[in-house]
Amino acid sequence: MRISIKDVAKAAGVAQSTVSKVINNTGSISKETIDRVNYHIQELGYEPSGIASALRNNKTKAIGLLIPDLANPFFSDLARLLEDEANHLGYRLSISSTDYIKEKELSYLKMFLKNNVDGIIIASGMEEIDDIKKVVAGKPIVGITREFPSQNISSISVNNYYGGYKAANYLIDHHHKNLAIIAKPVWGNKERVRGCQQAVIDAGLPEMNSRNTLFVETTSTFKEQHWHIKQLLQETPSPTAIIACNNLFAAKTIQLAKQERLSVPKDISIIGFDDTVLAQLMDPPLTTIRQPLQTMAKETIKLLDQKIHSKTSELQLRLELELIERDSVAPIY
């Protein structure tokens, strides 16, 4: 049997409540008793049960994190950053991958509630559910890398529209006139695409259409993705620059372009979004729009912690994106 507060109390010859008080630094206890109790805590190797105090206090020091896929480098980076920030404030992270499947999202959310997490972070799907607030029954919740436009839920995100605009503009500045964009139809990307399209219009270029703005389903296999990207590469007139809304697509686009005997960036320029390990290791290294993930993680945990402790009002924080110039974009002459 696990060694409990009772055992410590008995050994030290005091009441359980006294032990509890020295553990938690509450009430007032004489220095001697404190020392004696601590001695016996050491002696017995006692560790307070998180479960029991969770039951008592209704606080678990656990945070639930819903992400699409832990095996995706972007999300594992994010998860790692959140893990560290959470730890600074004494929280553990319970991570669940949803694969953008609504049933998984709901069932994991229920699991979080069942296990009484103190708060929930959502970085995943939930596009059409307009009653998350009901589902999570008042639990503190914040979105990261995404917003909940119709619901007054806190979020730490990024100006995706302007990110798309910036990416397109950078290409246009390099004299590209025939752009294409490729994205999964998930939160944020639609904004990126809109921003890109606007930049094209603002530059007086012909509006983008369904042939050069490519949405690839979240459920698509690698093969299907390859097929779509190849199609795009083979359009006539073929695009001279492609905006890829994530690093995986960027990497694949580079790879497939090479297979088509297109030199990157000489024959075709590629600009990405996000900045995972992949970006620097590609050949050529990827010029990309980076999200300030570290700051976002920090703010997310900070905000969630605040909401856990006191009911602060909901808040949207939207950070700016940064363009990292590497070698996958070249000017056209």
Added chain:
Amino acid sequence: MRISIKDVAKAAGVAQSTVSKVINNTGSISKETIDRVNYHIQELGYEPSGIASALRNNKTKAIGLLIPDLANPFFSDLARLLEDEANHLGYRLSISSTDYIKEKELSYLKMFLKNNVDGIIIASGMEEIDDIKKVVAGKPIVGITREFPSQNISSISVNNYYGGYKAANYLIDHHHKNLAIIAKPVWGNKERVRGCQQAVIDAGLPEMNSRNTLFVETTSTFKEQHWHIKQLLQETPSPTAIIACNNLFAAKTIQLAKQERLSVPKDISIIGFDDTVLAQLMDPPLTTIRQPLQTMAKETIKLLDQKIHSKTSELQLRLELELIERDSVAPIY
């Protein structure tokens, strides 16, 4: 206040114990009461508290996972696989990144105990601690991608020695005579290096020495790693083939080789270990020794689950590695 079993009991006009029985399918209850209770459970939207039953049953359905770094693609792949397998059996995963720092390992381990995880999976450091068993106080524990040679702790791992042997041999079969190997000095890699060295000896080539077997500290920065790899590339006579003990090193080696105007694989061949997203996306795609991670994850969870339910004896499972031929190795003439 959270809605509890009491509320359901009251609403259904039965005792708490009755509700408990219908939830858990224990005892024998008449069909009518079952239906009535279930009705009210629905009606009230009742979810049993995991915390309370954890306290009562001493079972949390949580597993603690200790890995070096969630942001490393190899480990996030592993974590994702484990997450899925754990979920199949109804467990959650609590993931902690240790960065190979012993203090973190110990403190996370304690946290796991405090929160009463049902079992622990270790994929991280703990090289010199020979009393893990004492630390985890009898909790079920299994190592994945690593073993505990001196301690009779269960592990699901891989034949690293033969993996190293195989990698070197493959190169030797391609007529390479001047090999180098680069690795972090962590569990498993030492075996890989030994295997590689043995293959070299068995082929009658001159023994490998400290100039062509390069251990790069786990704490090294990217810059330091680059420096070491460059050194290796510039050795004279320069190696014609390099074995990289992880995907990141392989990617960097390819990248730096190119910077030195070495064509891969024409001028220098590279073979890696593990098979993350990176491997397929490199240019050229990486020939590599793959661990059967999926199987390993499945076996790990299965074993841990068995140990949780009944005290089965400790067991070492060691799987074979597979060589994936891609395009980063070419023969020498």
Added chain:
DNA sequence: CTGAAAGCGCTAACAA
């Protein structure tokens, strides 16, 4: 087949 009651390990209110 159903219910009453004890107790998992802890904390907080109240008494001493």
Added chain:
DNA sequence: TTGTTAGCGCTTTCAG
């Protein structure tokens, strides 16, 4: 300053 007690939400005897 310290101790007694009740109770968080659940499960499990044991009686009826």
